[in-house]
Amino acid sequence: MKVTTRASCADPSDPLALTVDQATTAIRDALTPLVGDQQVAIRAALGRVLATDCISPIDVPGHTNSAMDGYALVGSELPKDGVRDYLVVATALAGQCITQACAPGECVRIMTGAPMPPGTDTVVMQEQAERLDDDRVRLDARHRTGQNVRQAGEDIRRGTQVFAAGRRLAPADLGVLASLGFAELRVRRRPRVAFFSTGDELRSIGEPLGEGEIYDSNRYTLYAMLDELGVEIMDLGVVKDDRQALHSAFVQASAEADVVITSGGVSVGEADYTKEILGGLGEMAFWTIAMKPGRPLTFGRLGDAAFFGLPGNPVAVMLTFQQFVRPALRYLASGHWPTPLVIEARSGVALKKRPGRFEFVRGILAYDGQGRAEVRPSGAQGSGILTSMSRANCFILLDEDCAGVVEGELVRVQPFAIEI
Ligand code: AMP
Ligand code: MG
Secondary structure, X not given: OOOOOOOOOOOOOOOOOEOHHHHHHHHHHHOOOOOOEEEEEHHHOOOOEEOOOEXXXXXXOOOOEEXXXXXXXXXXXXXXXXXXXXXXXXXXXXXXXXXXXXXXXXXXXXXXXXXXXXXXXXXXXXXXXXXXXXXXXXXXXXXXXXXXXXXXXXXXXXXXXXXXXXXXXXXXXXXXXHHOOOOEEEEEOOOEEEEEXXXXXXXXXXXXXOOOOEEOOHHHHHHHHHHHHOOEEEEEEEEOOOHHHHHHHHHHHHHHOOEEEEEOHHHHOOOHHHHHHHHHHEEEXXXXXXXXXXXXXXXXXXXXXEEEEEOOOHHXXXXXXXXXXXHHHHHHHHOOOOOEOXXXXXXXXXXXXXXXXXXXXXXXXXXXXXXXXXXXXXXXXXXXXXXXXXXXXXXXXXXXXXXXXOOOOXXXXXXXXOEO
């Protein structure tokens, strides 16, 4: 792993600060997708990444069949004008292949999914047929040859590639794979991610709070975001701002995990020894990123593991995770770096901003009175105010050059967790 190290200082207008795009590129360039795969049952494969290309062993559908309940017949026998009566000579049910052919003036009663009887190529839906008695049906001239028939292999042809290796499996994919008869799948192994919080003021939930102490919330937001990603999680708890404790936590985490994530102090090298320990164990970059919130970020290699030292403030943790760590984990797992979906919406209010850094405003995207998408901030934007993050369903993206937004102006909006 080669890490782009760049001098930085604490001034947010620092010309040496990295832009969000530069930091993203540096992270991506330093990482290599993981190797290793395993066999899993199809039900256990949701969110997993295919290790091999998937080639269809069969046609789907396997037989040319009816798309409707109705009457199957030979298309050239349809009336050109007026009406014509037909003898119903058999019934075709789904799951049965009938051998009965249709002579001129004959048709077969057919159910959805039933294979087409020999020689027939057209289905008239029952709602458009007039049943005269048990044996006869009357059809009019509004029909076309070939209608309401699903051709064998029209969805998937035997021998074609259905999914390429690297595909992250969604519910519909599991259905497609089941329709091909796959009971088990070869998938890549999941990234192992170790994380811990740092800070003398932190208490784990369940412990009493002393004077000036706070509950550790970052481990819970991180746990939840990692859980959603489907990675293997190792929660290493709270580690004190203490040289020995930090050193052993870093060593243990990097020995067991592919990726190590911390929140708090270490991200800026709060104490000199943190920088020293991290530097001694790997190759580190202590970045200032021109973004708000989430300015300081440490990225590098800790032993064989990738390391992300996130800021301490709860919203900064979530934002830097979503912008940098989440795509990095997806990339390690699949080889694909996902891009979040960004759409445009009208801002329901004016937004103040000075040029220089990229601001991620926690927002609520909703419909205005006329059914148009409109976005507004979800509350106070301090980087420790987690309730406005909890109310938000998107970030409003105000890029480096933006010098404020007037009410009604179109802004770029990144809805949470939609990526392509
Ligand atoms: P730091 O980066 O360690 O200076 O932390 C910045 C702010 O985030 C401080 O107010 C910390 O108390 C707070 N903070 C750090 N870690 C956590 C955590 N795990 N949970 C909640 N707040 C935290
Ligand atoms: Mg701290």
